[in-house]
Amino acid sequence: YQYFPDKDALLREICERDFAALAEAAVRVAREPDPLARLRKLGRAYVEFALEHPSSYRLMFMTPKGASQKASLEGHGVPERDAYAMLRSVVQQCIDEGRFRPGSSDADLVAQTLWAGVHGLSSLAIVMSEVGEGPIRWRPIKTRLNHLLDTLMRGIAR
Helix, strand or coil: CCCCCCHHHHHHHHHHHHHHHHHHHHHHHHEEEEEEEEHHHHHHHHHHHHHHHHHHHHHHHHCCCCCHCCCCCCCCCCCCCCCHHHHHHHHHHHHCCCCCCCCCCCHHHHHHHHHHHHHHHHHHHCCCCCCCCCCCCCHHHHHHHHHHHHHHHHEEEE
């Protein structure tokens, strides 16, 4: 390792760059004025990032990491530098504006549930057979994403 002391340091640097790229993708859609529409766009941006960068996505979210491999917390909690913080801030805006049903007032719970949905869709698209292959006849990813977002939003939005 010429530029890094060990493999963990190399993986940590790769993860930090990939998390920054994901945050940039979130920032690009953050200009949407309607927070409900922004949530949908954030979901799309997340899935698009995963599908455009499957190796990065696997390293970031689908690989067990030791403490030394975890990306630094620099930028953590700052929406412009942390995609989860961006998601949570939009969820909080929806709650503050009364855009969610009464049972959906915990910003962390709602954000984590939305994230779990798009993460599951992304992960399955990366590791499982795609449309027309294998025992499961997968619908096109855009169809599944639209249905997922519609279903999640119907469950929380007024």
